[in-house]
Amino acid sequence: MEPILEVKDLTKKFPQQGKGDFLAVDHISFRLDRGETLGVVGESGSGKTTLAKLVCRLTEPTKGSIRLWGQDITKAKGKQLRKTYQNIQMVFQDPVSSFDPRQTLGAGIGEYLRNAGIAKGEVQARVTKLLEQCGLEAEFARRYPHEVSGGQCQRAAIARALAVKPEILICDEATSALDVTVQRQIMELLWQLRDSQGISYLFICHNLALVQAFCHRVLVMRQGKIVEEGTADEVILHPKTEYARILADSVMETELLVGEP
Amino acid sequence: MEVAGARKKKAWKDRRKCRLVLFLFLTFALLFVVIFAERFCPYDPNLQDMSRSLQPPSLAHPAGTDRFGRDMLSRILIGLKTSVASALTLVVIITVTGTAAGVICGFCGGILDSAVMRMADVCLAFPGLVIAMAIAALLNGGITSAVIALAAVSWPKYARIARSRTLTLKSADFIAAARLAGSSSAQIILGHILPNSLGPILVTAVLDIGAMLMELAGLSFLGLGAQPPTAELGNMMSGGRSMLQTYPWVVIGPGIGIFIAVVIFNLLGDAVGECLDPRGRQEKPGNYINRKGENP
Numbered sequence A: 001m002e003p004i005l006e007v008k009d010l011t012k013k014f015p016q017q018g019k020g021d022f023l024a025v026d027h028i029s030f031r032l033d034r035g036e037t038l039g040v041v042g043e044s045g046s047g048k049t050t051l052a053k054l055v056c057r058l059t060e061p062t063k064g065s066i067r068l069w070g071q072d073i074t075k076a077k078g079k080q081l082r083k084t085y086q087n088i089q090m091v092f093q094d095p096v097s098s099f100d101p102r103q104t105l106g107a108g109i110g111e112y113l114r115n116a117g118i119a120k121g122e123v124q125a126r127v128t129k130l131l132e133q134c135g136l137e138a139e140f141a142r143r144y145p146h147e148v149s150g151g152q153c154q155r156a157a158i159a160r161a162l163a164v165k166p167e168i169l170i171c172d173e174a175t176s177a178l179d180v181t182v183q184r185q186i187m188e189l190l191w192q193l194r195d196s197q198g199i200s201y202l203f204i205c206h207n208l209a210l211v212q213a214f215c216h217r218v219l220v221m222r223q224g225k226i227v228e229e230g231t232a233d234e235v236i237l238h239p240k241t242e243y244a245r246i247l248a249d250s251v252m253e254t255e256l257l258v259g260e261p
Numbered sequence B: 001m002e003v004a005g006a007r008k009k010k011a012w013k014d015r016r017k018c019r020l021v022l023f024l025f026l027t028f029a030l031l032f033v034v035i036f037a038e039r040f041c042p043y044d045p046n047l048q049d050m051s052r053s054l055q056p057p058s059l060a061h062p063a064g065t066d067r068f069g070r071d072m073l074s075r076i077l078i079g080l081k082t083s084v085a086s087a088l089t090l091v092v093i094i095t096v097t098g099t100a101a102g103v104i105c106g107f108c109g110g111i112l113d114s115a116v117m118r119m120a121d122v123c124l125a126f127p128g129l130v131i132a133m134a135i136a137a138l139l140n141g142g143i144t145s146a147v148i149a150l151a152a153v154s155w156p157k158y159a160r161i162a163r164s165r166t167l168t169l170k171s172a173d174f175i176a177a178a179r180l181a182g183s184s185s186a187q188i189i190l191g192h193i194l195p196n197s198l199g200p201i202l203v204t205a206v207l208d209i210g211a212m213l214m215e216l217a218g219l220s221f222l223g224l225g226a227q228p229p230t231a232e233l234g235n236m237m238s239g240g241r242s243m244l245q246t247y248p249w250v251v252i253g254p255g256i257g258i259f260i261a262v263v264i265f266n267l268l269g270d271a272v273g274e275c276l277d278p279r280g281r282q283e284k285p286g287n288y289i290n291r292k293g294e295n296p
């Protein structure tokens, strides 16, 4: 299969006061095939969010390259970057803070549509359709981010990311802030989108049970490096490193709570 | 307990709202008087009549007359108009320029940011009024040059506030989301950064109206602002200061005018600040108990 996304030697150094630079992402390389779901697991602070933001070009990489459909987007700017965002979208870890507190959810989704060249009169109908696709009533378009629950806000965030029909969706712990039932609803939504639209996911999560159920392949990150890589079953059921084994222990505890695909 | 607390909070909030409404009303009343000042004037403020000079307050001239026999009440009203109008112009100028500079610097960073912010630091390090006096003296006098001089030294405060808000907002997830939406930097600044930083800036601006009114009157008093025969409260006080002991109404009248205007604008500023202050919103009874619990 052809890789839709190819990342090579991606590195991000944050300058630290006093001490030397802090390597948040350390020479990471991976590829994502079309329709594939790649899980990224790792403890808190291992650089998962930084990696996701690097791939979307929301932070500037220190080194390395990102290729989308074979085209280098590492230095993309302005128009090219905006075009890239028609293909790559991201769902943030904290849904509420990913919406402007002074705008309604509908306005936030509308911004994506208007920039994508949808006519003004058509925007509202499209917003309604997107919200319904994610299981929210049209009425939610008029609500402010602080007026909806975390799960509803996350659905709106997913609806927003889907507005431009991306080929790659990066989910940064899209379900971590939510309780188990809502988590399950969101996962069902993501599943359904994968089946119906063939979206490829970069699925960041620290819940290995979810990862095992949802992902084809898994990267295990620790301190900015990939320490283990393989199919979901390999990594979770037969971990090669001690670190992956410790992470895998959490599966047993939460297995029962997660639905089957 | 909870219900009582909530009710108390609501009452407190209502009182704040009442204050705001009251002071807004006073401000509008003041603005009304100022805008239609000419209609309220009993006499032509520039009409000289030496035979009636320096008359004490009477029914015909409620605030007396000045050295040239001009009606003080008319001159105070027109002077108030000059003062308030120039103070409002000044505040609008510094709010717009300071905010624009701060937001652009904060958003773009780099050399531009360092250069502009060092300039702001220099302005803030010196006593502003002294520099303003120097600038006003260099320009050729008149109320316009006083406004320009004060604008030149007063914008950094707004630039600072706008810049720090912008820096905080810039790293927020919703700005990243706007980037993913394909919005340009200009769209992000106008659509997300400005609306989210306007609150504290507006409060500062309203609070500043009173201060600016005083500083403009101060410059005029020193002869660096409005020049006679223009009626302006500062230069009217300055013109009459030698007669303070013999004909006090010539100075006291304009003084009361400045006093009333400044007090109204300051009270409005405080009320607006109270209503918009995020600390006010967090002050729930629960928080209070928590804080006490931590700190017995």
Ligand SMILES: Nc1ncnc2c1ncn2[C@@H]1O[C@H](COP(=O)(O)OP(=O)(O)OP(=O)(O)O)[C@@H](O)[C@H]1O
Pocket: A014, A022, A024, A042, A043, A044, A045, A046, A047, A048, A049, A050, A051, A093, A206
């Ligand atoms: N802008 C920044 N400046 C400096 N250091 C940063 C910055 N962003 C992240 N870091 C550091 O990089 C490391 C990785 O952070 P990151 O947010 O990617 O972790 P994460 O794997 O997403 O963690 P979590 O599971 O808690 O979300 C952390 O140690 C963090 O302190």
Ligand SMILES: [Mg+2]
Pocket: A048, A049, A050, A093, A172, A173
């Ligand atoms: Mg994270």
